[in-house]
Amino acid sequence: MTPGAAPEASLAGMARRLGLGALELESLVHGALRLPALAPGLLAELQALARDDPGQEAAALHTWLEEQLQRPELRPLIATASPQLLQYWEGGGKDDAARGALLRYLLRAASRCTPVGLLAWAAAARFDAPEGCWPDLRALPIRVAGLQANTGHRRVLASERVLARRGNRIVAAEAHSQEEALLDFREELWRELRGIHPDRGRSPVQEQLVRVRLLDTVAQPELTERFLKPGEVDSFQGVTAAVVAETVPLPASVRRAIAHRALALLSCQSLPDSARRLRTYHRLFRDRFTDEWVCAAELADPLISGLPAPWEADLEPPSPADEARARWLATVYHRGMAAGGRAVLEDDELSRFAAPAAREVPVADGFEAGCLLVASSQADLERGAFTLVPGSLHGSGAPHRSLGRFLGCLPQTFRDEVLGHQRTWEGERGALHAEVVWTRADSPPSLRWAAHAWSSEVICNGAPRMASRRRVLPEDVMVRAAPEGFVFALRDGTPLVLHQGHMLAPRASPRVARLLLELAMEGARHPGGFDWRELGNLPRLPRLTWRGQILCLARWRPGGPYSRERAGALRDWREANGVPRVVCLVENERRLPIDLESHWGRTELLRASRSAAASCYLEEAPWLEEATARTVVCEVVPSFRRRLPAPAPRQQRPPTDGTRIHRQWRSFTLFADEAAQRRLLVALRPMLPASPGDWHYVRFQEGPRRLVRLRWRGESPLDRFESLLDLALEHGATDVRQETFRPETFRYGGADALDAALRVFTWDSDSALGSWGAGREPERLLIETGAVMAAYLELLLGRAAGAAACRERSRRTEVAPLIRRIRARQDLLERLGRDAPPRALVELLRAWRDATPNAGPREALSFTHMAANRRLGSRRGQESVALALAETLLQARMRAEPQSSR
Structure with a gap:
């Protein structure tokens, strides 16, 4: 057949060879999808094509079938095609040569990742394939975990019940693209890998392989986007429960890890309120929460029960200004996620607004004053119209917790201005929030007031007074799960709003501290006068020394290849020394995520720590330790030192004939x-x-x-x-x-x-x-x-x-x-x-x-x-x-x- 021949010509030739007309053949193809009795005729023709001409005619038939299956009236029939193929195969096809020929054709069809290919793969992977076809099976673009380790076993895929469930999902989706269909099918494949050895247990290597693939599947961002639509949180939890329930042969630890990974995705979605942060802390034991109240002290979650007691909480719900600020910060965070791994604030952006803020700021001896960068829009952020919200390294970063101490670090002019607003605050019977703003490098800072911001703090006589704040113990806190997130209250029913910030779990703090201590001993640069031994007690850790200021950046990028035979020893070393697995090194124009479970990764980190050019170490964020490879959350918090070194001016050398720099390369x-x-x-x-x-x-x-x-x-x-x-x-x-x-x-x-x-x-x-x-x-x-x-x-x-x-x-x-x-x-x-x-x-x-x-x-x-x-x-x-x-x-x-x- 010539390359330009129409599929109908090939179909007509097929019809003549079968003794049928072209219309009869078309009816045969459609009927094979409707009635199991007609399926053997179509499959026999496919076998003949695969034996006689495995190339052009089979490809033409595949193209024609694909076009027919795209018709809306035929889409619901996809769900029943695979069971019919299986019924024919298990009932009548006994010729090994014919079965092998059909399998090879189906494998070629599956490699195209089309709806026909998915049907073909669903049927072919269930067949008792001849041994010679397994190299083709392993070469499919869909990575099938376990096939290489279990080539002698030929039962791989799901039962008819699973295929029917998948078909119902495809029918329900009106606009289901080929990529989504492939993603759904891969999810079903990983879920049914437990059927590889139904008659005997897996080896430890196979168990680990299945665990990795299951976790990788549940953590796909595309799956999360499909299930996490507005008002569909219950559906996502149902899918998670189904995954955990259906993987019966897996140990309990693996099932918990799957739920852990799935619920981490839930916490990384859009931020409708302040409950996302709390959901992140509770993701490990989400199934323990119901609509009934549970005492926080009785929870098994170490991220909750191990927090330093007592807690500090506000007794009022958050104000609308809180929610607006949270939504804006969520937009900035997700912009970093969508950037595919790049930081939210790049160095060029920092140089436009962070450097003016860090110049000539009087700071008291022995005090690190922290600020949070806030702006009304990204455009304001880029042109420097930002707000530095005062905070503290020893607090949560919330301004209402540390404004009083921050005022002691400012000049007398600012303190007088604060005292001048005292009567205004008392007269309005509310709380004003002071924002310290630097607009230009050559101008002094000024104060901006917001009367509708945080309403839990008032200042009288120049000293902060926590009018509505009290200290609570975990034994007095009750928590329950609600559709909008986790709800906290006292035993008497008083609602609580917990301000945990990015508080580190005590279990995670020592290993972070040990890592930074090791870097300090290796010569890593850190701010002068900073007590590295207290890092485990700080809610925010300095990560980067940049132009005289410390920038706190948190980033998680899981994964990284490492040698399997050395994985155990390296993991033991990492746990014994408290070294996180992945760190990101920034050195001049170089940005390198490295895996500390590899020998060269640790060597490179320690080498760079001795170099004056190495300026940034990003370690894992414990609150994101189960995020996916596409999940990137970056926050920038400058902390000012008392004496800031003046930046060295750059030498602008004119480009010469031999050193022309091509920036597009x-x-x-x-x-x-x-x-x-x-x-x-x-x-x-x-x-x-x-x-x-x-x-x-x-x-x-x-x-x-x-x-x-x-x-x-x-x-x-x-x-x-x-x-x-x-x-x-x-x-x-x-x-x-x-x-x-x-x-x-x-x-x-x-x-x-x-x-x-x-x-x-x-x-x-x-x-x-x-x-x-x-x-x-x-x-x-x-x-x-x-x-x-x-x-x-x-x-x-x-x-x-x-x-x-x-x-x-x-x-x-x-x-x-x-x-x-x-x-x-x-x-x-x-x-x-x-x-x-x-x-x-x-x-x-x-x-x-x-x-x-x-x-x-x-x-x-x-x-x-x-x-x-x-x-x-x-x-x-x-x-x-x-x-x-x-x-x-x-x-x-x-x-x-x-x-x-x-």
Whole structure:
């Protein structure tokens, strides 16, 4: 069948072979989805197609089936297709060859991730497949956990009850995309993995694998978005309960972990009120809460029962201003989540409004005054119209708790202004909230008053008085679960609003303190006069020293590959030393999430702690320890020291011809051995830009470490640094660093010739990766490299000058035996000498030569050096070998030209 033939032609041929008309065949296909009695006829035809022509006709039938299944009247029938296929397979199909042929077709259909493919996968994975089909089964894009460890067992998927439940969900969704269908199906797949070994228990490795996959599935943000629609909290809890209840073979700890992960997602949704924070603290034991009141002291949750007693609570519900501020902060948080792992406030944003606020602020001796950045909109935030809400490192950060102590740190002018508003507060019978605002760097701070803010504190005679605050004990607090969240009250029914802020659990505080103490002993920079031993008692921890101020940033990024055989020992070390698993290191322009369960991760962290350039350590936030990879919550809280060092002025050097910086480029240095470099670059090639001149790579060696610098321009799937990090570690890289691309244009003919040189670099990089991907032998690769370098020299300098340049650079004794051995393959050299360079290379190099008419041996040898570097690396002598080969090939071409002219 020709590629452009319509599916009807293929169907007509199928009909003739079956002795049916085209309309009868169409009815047969539709009827197979409706009546089980007609299914064998369609499946027999599919078997015949898979045996006779597994390519074009089967693909045409698949396309036609897919189009038919998209019809609205046929969509409800998808739910019953899989049971019918199973009924036919288990009842009548006994021919192993026919079953294998049908399975291969269904696997090809499933690999397209279409509705037909999902049906095919649902049927094929349940079949007792022949042993030879399991490689195809494992190669599906849907990652099936456990198949590789259980290839001898052929019962993998769910029962007909599960498939029917999934079909009902698809029917209920009017606009169900293919991606959502695939996501739902993967959820069902992980849930039914317990059926891999129904007749015997799992090994510990299999148990761990199932646990990881189940947790990964429940924690998918897409699933949360589907189930967490307005008014559907009960539905989400029902799904969570179903997951926990249906995984019967799993131990209780795994079931609790699944509920833990699912409810963590619930707490990361939109923030309708202040209950989200409390829901986060109670997520581990959500099933313990009902609509009945429970004493807080009786809860098994260590995050609640272990909090320092007594608590502090407000006896009034929050005011509307509280809710408005909470909604705005939630918008800022979720903007950071949607940014795919980037901080909410980047360094450039901080420099616009944080630096003016940190200048010339008088602070009392031995006191750390904290502030919270608040603004009415993101636009106000960016132009500097923000508010610094005064807080304290020893309080929760709420201004009504620490305003009195903060006033003692301000000049007398501000204290007089506060006292001047005393009668106003008492006359209005309410509370005013003071906000300290810095508008410009060259102006003093001013006070702004809000009469409708926090209503729990009044100030009389210049001293704070907690008029409606009292200290409560956990034994006096009652809690119950409500649709709007957790509700707290005293035993007499008085409502409570708990202000816990980001209070750390006592269980988590010591390990954070030990980590920072270890960094301090290793030379990490921290503010002077700060008592590191008390970190375990602080609700906010300093994470970053930035331009003389401490910024508290909290970020969680789970995951990270690590060696399975060393996982146990590393985990024990981490628990014994209190080191969190994932930290994020910021050093100059480098942002690197590292996994402390890997040896290189811990080494890199301790190395950076001794460096003056390393300025930021982000450790895990205990209140987010079960968030997903896409969940990023960042909060910035500057804490001012008494004496702030003046920032060093930057030296503005005019751009020169040799140091022009291209800001649109991404440049990363990957540390790996030579074999890992090849695997990594070949794997990354399909993700890089396709346009010539938009990407290339260079290989180097710095001492014992080998590295490769990968650069690209424009958009690429690798623009997210986390994805590049995951790919690099997957293929054996030991480190990843982000750098600035500063091309040495003088080496390639000047700035005017840079664009042409970059196109040559792209072609050369792509050609080298093609040679690697084809699995060339080392000797063959060396000869091909010499041919490419000969083409460079021939087009840039001419044959005679190119041969002379080769001789000048290749006179080394260590390469002579290898050159003699390669020259023995005279037939191959003569053929390479007669072959013309590829047209693409000719055009690119001619463009470069036209752009740089004054190019000489320096530029030409720089290009040849780069060509050898990409293919051969930087081992000693290889460049000289390649240059010697290039001379041989140039001479062969010079000899071949007179012979061909005869």
